Amino acid sequence: MTIVKLKLMMNKSSLFCTIILIIYCFILTNSYVYNGVKKYGYLPGVDFILADAKKTDVLYHVFTKNVSEGQYLTEETVSDSILIANAPTIIVIHGWMSNETTNWYEPIKNEYFKKYFDCNIIYIDWSKAGSNEFQISAANSKPIGEFIADFIIAGNFHLESVHVIGHSLGSHVAGFIGKSIYEKTSKKLGRITGTDPSGRMFEASNMTSEFRLADTDAEFVDIIHTDVGNYGFEKPIGMIDYYPNGGSSQPGCPLLQIDDKCSHKRSNLYFIESINSNDFIATSCESWENFKEVNCGNDSKNVTFGENVDFQARGVYYFITNDNPPFAQIK
Template identity: 40%
Template sequence: MFGTLFLFAKLCFLCQVMAQVIPTKEQLKKSSRVNFTQTDPGTKDEVIYKLFTKDNLRKPILVNDETIINHIKDKHIPMVLLIHGWTTDDTSPWYDPLRDAYLESGPHNIIYINWSRAGNLTYAISCANVIPVGQYIAKFLTVTGVDAKRIHLIGHSLGSQLSSYIAKAYLQWTGLKIGRITAVDPAGPKWERTDVRKDERLSEDDAEFVDITHTDVSYYGYAAPIGHVDFYPNGGVQQPGCPDEEQKENCNHHRSTWLFLESVRTTVEAREAEYLDEGNYNVTINVKPKGKVVTYGQHVDQKAKGIFYFETNGRKPFLKTLR
């Protein structure tokens, strides 16, 4: 009986996602700012948390803000939260391999976040929902007992903007900044308008260290540099191996998740660059001839600051230098 109900619920969710109208590039450019009053977040119990550790590599432990304290055996190891974007859930194809990469690299507490109840409505409502859902997840983090500096939020697309609001609420309640936010192609539409204040969207102020990978600045991704370190692989617009135009399956937008995933096991250098905004979503990234060099992704020097460029392959492995 339970299995039938679960299958029915999953089918309903998939129907809801498929019913979303994916905006065209021109529609995204003309979209209004986020209306933060337009929320429909559901309850805190509709945000699902799945815990993975070296002791349970494949079978997750379902936890919530009342039970998590009983399952964190080691509060002194990094806690990494994987946070999906719009029209998806914790079956996102980057979740499992990124979990595996981290657990192979050493002890971690890995948390899958599924906020699909609030994150898979219309884009406008899902954007507004990042405030209440961010508060739900921040409350969860405050009871884990894990030191703020050991918390790492990894958000893709709208999940990056949600990460910002998790960190904002956490800071408000604890007086502490979360250690790191990694934003993989943070959502741009509605968020990068000039009438959206810095404190209303993702910025370097949200965590002790904020690193960003931009791979789709002309469509779904945020164009301007807004972190401590902003990486623009291949210039941040068109990624090798991706079609020139895409709408339903946005290869450029999703490439960011695979680049960061590979960086857990891979070392590749990125060169300092300058960001030129030529208007109308036309962005140019120019490498500085004598600029700094940093490691891209997971192993970036967290004292680094600036804009950086590197090139990738058109198919896996995307990062060119394997260690």
Template identity: 30%
Template sequence: MAALSLLLGCILFAAAHYAVGQRRNTVCYARLGCFSLEYPFNNTDVLPMEPAFINTRFYLFTNPQETPSIISEGDITNSLEHSLKFRPELETVIIVHGFLQNGQVDWMAKMAIELLKRKQQNVILVDWGNGAGFPYSQATANTRVVGAEIAVFVSSLNHVLGTSNAKYHLIGHSLGAHIAGYAGSRLPGLRRITGLDPAQPNYQNFDIQVRLDQDDADFVDAIHTDGSDYDTISGYGMMLPVGHIDFYPNGGKDQPGCPRQSFMNIITEEYEDGTSETGNIISCSHSRSILLFTESINSPCAFRSFQCSNTREFLAGRCFGCGSLPCPTAGYSSIQYRARGKFYLATRSNTPFCGQQYLIRLKFGRFAYPTYGTLKLKFLTTNGISDPVVFSGLQRPFASGQSRNAMLVELDHLGDIVQTQLEFHEQRSFFSWDRSSGIAIEKVSFTKTETNKSFYFCGNGLRMTSNSHAGLHHRQFSSQC
């Protein structure tokens, strides 16, 4: 009898622990369903927090001159009676923030205002700030609940007001992009999702059910701006294509005008300017996707892009021209194009970011030793002087016969190029103090991306020593110098 009791006790103990284990791997919430840590949702080791704690809120914008009002999903009819007027016949845009942010961040309001300037539509800002904080793994888990909350919210609007999924456009930054994906997976026929630098950590190498993908809406577009290898201070976005069309400004990482991130940069900035500026350093490339999309909404300049397999091919000039289809523009208007795949473009380093894109190719002549330094090029045109293009030989030295490529982005079309102006500064080292070979310039080529036509300035082995200037005058359309 004692043995039987012991056996029964062991069975009950094991069953109790199994049940606890099951509870720890799955959690269920009213209206939202159940969330498990089982595959494919094994991208984090924690379950989503209680919806009541995350406290997802929805702020309605219908007029840029008025303060947004809260819509309660649980009582939509009453909320709308006491809020700015929601117009069900119009399209609705829902904007979702990412990690360490909330619904009051400036960029969300600025984007909403630009959207309302563009045309009449409903704009809703999603605030899940309570669930977006540290640790990152918990915020990652919480995205599933927020996505489910948005889906329930949209479904409720459809039921009460007669709207349909086909009238909704979700825009999400970082973790917000994946939230939009989770919402879209529950809303068949959703019109569009725009992912602004979708978050990489906990998503990059996991099943597509875990991240934003092109099955989450009828049209999914993404802008990738911080896709370098994740190293805790950069690489917050993913390079992996996630949509019907994916844009890679400046190669999708290390955006121009953003400081090169390092622990020393961060420590220095923290000391000199405080933690807010430190955050700007860390998130500069990651946040650039927001600025580019916001600018694209009403900009007279189109972010023209070119289909390409990678950055190397783009900078080699092998991708200009879009065949029989028009080249798509990155950002708000990308849905108007039939093109699909990966597209590359170059932008300026500060606002306005959009401009006319030109490819500059530099070919060195023969010289004795690898040389460290910088070479600055400017172009004298019939409309004035271009912005500078700087080729750096500080990390990788200039070498005999080497080629370097870079993009020049100008606010306006350049006139006819009259002269290429060059300025060379050598960086001497202890090991090269007795070497003064300088560099030699074989040729400089200039390609207009709109027409894919090039012309060339021949240097014919022009020698340049440190702190010297030179000009190339002879322009020709043949690459033979």
């Protein structure tokens, strides 16, 4: 073999290795861009070894009607606290790069205080563990969920009356709460609602139900998909999965290039409106296209969307909303 041929082979080999390295780094650390918007479908699954969360990273801010300013509790103080025994308990969990000042916590608290004569509302703030690079925050979703499960167990909550509502990455935290509760007590939480669960890294092929929110994590699991293809999880993962307006771009939201979180956040707004309303009517259907063409078949069913859903309902459901509140279209 001549020296020239050998050099050519070495150059080709080096070029090939360089291309492979670039592709690997791209997949491992970056999103890809489509129409000027970041997408995350090619990212690998969550590496939970990266988790660095501690129990002290979680704050529990508890509200009842009698304690309007709330009280911060810990696993050690929860059993002797302001909590109202036997009352519904709603636990809300924010997503990545957020905290308890997120703009949907107070509205959801106010709506539940309208709905129930007595109830416990618990704001979860896991911002210390949830404001790292995404791959680390995603890994922290598991221990954070386990820590919150320990808090619930220490508080002797009536599990059937506990409703955990998690948004985005917080949806998977909710899933890990449910898994840990069942592992430690052989009982399940009453309900988990995932408001546009995060798809980034959690939709990788190796991320089975063991590693994300799943339909087995509570007695009833409902999912709202409003940002499919961007931040939100695409496939059905609950007992009932709603896809308002098809599940992706939501009416009234600007283009993704202008605001790429509007549709993602709408999941919370739709659910909040549903707490004291039965106006959202969702229809089971094989696809969004069939729904738009009013071609869902004779077996199609209607259910009330959101808080007041029939717990026996199963499957994939669609509905259309208005551009602005009130979002429910009254027929």
